[in-house]
Amino acid sequence: MLAATTSTHCPYCALQCGMNLRPTEDGGVDVVERTDFPVNRGALCGKGRTAPAVLSSRVRLTGPLIRRHATGGLEPATWEEALRAVADGLRRTRASHGPDGVGVFGGGGLTNEKAYTLGKFARLVLGTSQIDYNGRFCMSSAAAAHTKAFGVDRGLPFPLEDVPRTGCVILVGSNLAETMPPALRYLTELRENGGKLVVVDPRRTRTAEQADLHIAPRPGTDLALALGLLHLVVSEGRVDEGFVASRTTGWADARAAAMSHWPALVERITGVPVPQLREAVAMFCDAESGMVLTARGPEQQSKGTDTVGAWINLCLATGRAGRPLSGYGCLTGQGNGQGGREHGQKADQLPGYRKLDDPEARAHVAGVWGVDPDTLPGPGRSAYELLDALGRDVRALLLMGSNPVVSAPRAAHVEERLKSLDFLAVADVVLSETAALADVVLPVTQWAEETGTTTNLEGRVLLRRRAITPPEGVRSDLEVLHGLAGLLGWEKGFPTDPEEVFDELRRASAGGAADYAGISYRRIVEEDGVFWPCPDPGHPGTPRLFLDRFATPDGRARFVPVTHRASAEETDEEYPVVLTTGRVVSQYQSGAQTRRVAELNAAAPGPFVELHPRLAERVGVAEGDPVAVVSRRGRAVAPARITTAIRPDTVFMPFHWPGEGRANTLTNPALDPTSKMPEFKVCAVRLEPAGG
Numbered sequence: 052m053l054a055a056t057t058s059t060h061c062p063y064c065a066l067q068c069g070m071n072l073r074p075t076e077d078g079g080v081d082v083v084e085r086t087d088f089p090v091n092r093g094a095l096c097g098k099g100r101t102a103p104a105v106l107s108s109r110v111r112l113t114g115p116l117i118r119r120h121a122t123g124g125l126e127p128a129t130w131e132e133a134l135r136a137v138a139d140g141l142r143r144t145r146a147s148h149g150p151d152g153v154g155v156f157g158g159g160g161l162t163n164e165k166a167y168t169l170g171k172f173a174r175l176v177l178g179t180s181q182i183d184y185n186g187r188f189c190m191s192s193a194a195a196a197h198t199k200a201f202g203v204d205r206g207l208p209f210p211l212e213d214v215p216r217t218g219c220v221i222l223v224g225s226n227l228a229e230t231m232p233p234a235l236r237y238l239t240e241l242r243e244n245g246g247k248l249v250v251v252d253p254r255r256t257r258t259a260e261q262a263d264l265h266i267a268p269r270p271g272t273d274l275a276l277a278l279g280l281l282h283l284v285v286s287e288g289r290v291d292e293g294f295v296a297s298r299t300t301g302w303a304d305a306r307a308a309a310m311s312h313w314p315a316l317v318e319r320i321t322g323v324p325v326p327q328l329r330e331a332v333a334m335f336c337d338a339e340s341g342m343v344l345t346a347r348g349p350e351q352q353s354k355g356t357d358t359v360g361a362w363i364n365l366c367l368a369t370g371r372a373g374r375p376l377s378g379y380g381c382l383t384g385q386g387n388g389q390g391g392r393e394h395g396q397k398a399d400q401l402p403g404y405r406k407l408d409d410p411e412a413r414a415h416v417a418g419v420w421g422v423d424p425d426t427l428p429g430p431g432r433s434a435y436e437l438l439d440a441l442g443r444d445v446r447a448l449l450l451m452g453s454n455p456v457v458s459a460p461r462a463a464h465v466e467e468r469l470k471s472l473d474f475l476a477v478a479d480v481v482l483s484e485t486a487a488l489a490d491v492v493l494p495v496t497q498w499a500e501e502t503g504t505t506t507n508l509e510g511r512v513l514l515r516r517r518a519i520t521p522p523e524g525v526r527s528d529l530e531v532l533h534g535l536a537g538l539l540g541w542e543k544g545f546p547t548d549p550e551e552v553f554d555e556l557r558r559a560s561a562g563g564a565a566d567y568a569g570i571s572y573r574r575i576v577e578e579d580g581v582f583w584p585c586p587d588p589g590h591p592g593t594p595r596l597f598l599d600r601f602a603t604p605d606g607r608a609r610f611v612p613v614t615h616r617a618s619a620e621e622t623d624e625e626y627p628v629v630l631t632t633g634r635v636v637s638q639y640q641s642g643a644q645t646r647r648v649a650e651l652n653a654a655a656p657g658p659f660v661e662l663h664p665r666l667a668e669r670v671g672v673a674e675g676d677p678v679a680v681v682s683r684r685g686r687a688v689a690p691a692r693i694t695t696a697i698r699p700d701t702v703f704m705p706f707h708w709p710g711e712g713r714a715n716t717l718t719n720p721a722l723d724p725t726s727k728m729p730e731f732k733v734c735a736v737r738l739e740p741a742g743g
């Protein structure tokens with residue numbers, strides 16, 4: 052008899068839509084809509100609906116692989132052989148190059164339990180400081196800006212259900228209609244309720260088409276745009292002086308910085324006409340409440356932290372923060388983008404958002420782990436810096452849940468660095484482009500085959516539940532880390548039961564900024580998710596942050612003075628066009644999973660170069676013609692897609708594909724000095740016809 056239907060969550064993006072999985076006769080599962088989960092109320096995008104296809108053994112790894120000879124291919128191996136090879140590879144490198152000769156690279160899709168265990172494994176078993184993860188490429192600049200201003204970083208400090216009830220939303224650099232379609236209804240309902248929607252995006256996306264006002268700045272100028280709006284807020288007497296005086300600090304300096312950005316100057320920098328700036332200010336300030344929501348557009352820049360800080364300053368000056376139905380929020384991207392950054396797989400963090408260089412934090416976590424705090428390594432390199440150090444200072448790498456050959460900036464260089472390693476082990480569900488380079492590939496279980504928690508973009512901790520028996524030959528990431536730890540001398544401390552790991556994670560996070568101490572698997576199921584912070588089992592959880600005080604020592608939000616600066620790479624005669632990158636609705640991140648789903652592949656079979664008709668004419672390409680996009684880092688070729696929905700000085704490429712059309716061959720790894728976010732969204736390119 053088939054088991055009962057299981058309630059769980061989608062394996063892909065940060066919305067973490069609820070769904071039911073119904074067993075099928077052939078041992079698989081079907082997705083059935085689940086209308087009672089408040090975030091998506093039954094709606095799913097094509098990725099969620101087709102997610103079971105990746106469970107099929109036809110498209111995935113079902114046994115370990117080893118490269119037995121340096122010049123040979125990957126060959127089947129037993130688990131015992133594979134784990135021993137990984138343990139030997141890591142041990143050998145550690146012996147010859149020291150603990151920091153070994154690196155660990157994680158992912159924002161890993162469950163909280165996996166992210167926690169991976170960080171603990173790196174710092175205890177390997178003793179390395181060299182651990183970071185692909186979430187660094189996602190929203191790290193927003194996280195840094197959030198922490199500076201509010202004292203803690205939670206993507207949205209309010210639940211999504213508040214969005215339709217606010218007066219005005221300024222959505223900056225987010226194409227929700229493609230990245231998380233079920234969330235679009237929050238904006239539709241906002242407008243049905245009489246609220247205003249302003250969308251800031253260099254492209255007239257499907258999301259921008261919903262807006263009352265679409266502003267299309269030059270890529271890389273969102274910071275100047277926010278400063279120009281703040282200038283107008285001041286000059287038009289729209290500052291909420293009472294809020295600024297009673298709930299913030301640092302206004303004088305932030306005000307002075309904004310006042311040097313005259314609207315006419317901002318128009319010159321951004322290309323946005325002054326009347327549009329005024330219209331946006333009127334919409335935002337005429338409403339009784341308002342929100343600014345950012346995503347990768349302003350965040351993936353070499354000034355991402357300052358850019359997000361400028362939008363936060365706009366919220367603070369207008370009293371749109373720390374009040375009901377108002378605030379700043381970041382729309383996190385990856386499935387566990389929020390939880391993935393809280394539990395210790397970041398280069399500078401310990402679980403509970405604790406800082407690795409804080410003696411008290413080290414003592415607390417070391418106490419939970421039963422070790423001397425002095426044995427914990429210090430902060431390590433950020434994600435791109437770590438990838439760039441491969442084969443040089445870092446000689447061996449253990450990688451889980453990431454595919455940097457496709458998703459990292461300057462990807463051809465990163466690919467070369469990966470190839471130059473003495474030893475590479477990859478745990479994944481499919482033979483991704485990165486796994487294909489490995490010395491050992493460990494096939495692991497995925498969402499519907501295992502239990503574990505994720506934390507969605509609202510800070511709502513959720514439980515994904517096992518609904519199906521994994522194929523023989525795969526193991527969970529927790530089992531992999533348990534096995535490796537044992538081979539490397541740590542018989543204890545790395546349990547394979549996710550609930551046991553979660554209970555330890557709760558203790559490790561207790562008293563930290565992201566406090567999970569009061570959250571249990573039982574509560575998550577009974578309450579359909581619990582919002583952190585939740586410091587004890589009697590605490591109801593915290594859907595809305597900052598209503599009484601901000602999480603700073605004095606309880607006040609901090610203005611951070613910021614000024615416009617140019618992108619790391621400006622256009623010039625040789626490279627006269629700006630490239631910006633992003634996603635399409637039917638693919639997810641590096642495409643490792645979604646490119647293996649026939650329905651999604653049919654809908655989005657390959658990369659393209661979106662460009663304006665005037666630019667196409669100048670370059671000499673017609674719709675569908677192959678066009679080469681060339682940056683200082685390489686060349687990518689994809690068919691032209693010609694549309695007036697993009698600025699004539701800008702081209703767009705989605706980044707989901709490897710090979711000739713790999714957009715990240717072109718992107719610039721210039722890093723934001725605060726968050727170490729690479730500049731995915733802006734680089735200078737030239738276009739050439741690539742037809743025969």
Ligand code: SF4
Nearest residue numbers: 061063064068096099
């Ligand atoms: Fe999954 Fe995100 Fe699509 Fe929801 S919107 S079904 S979470 S990919």
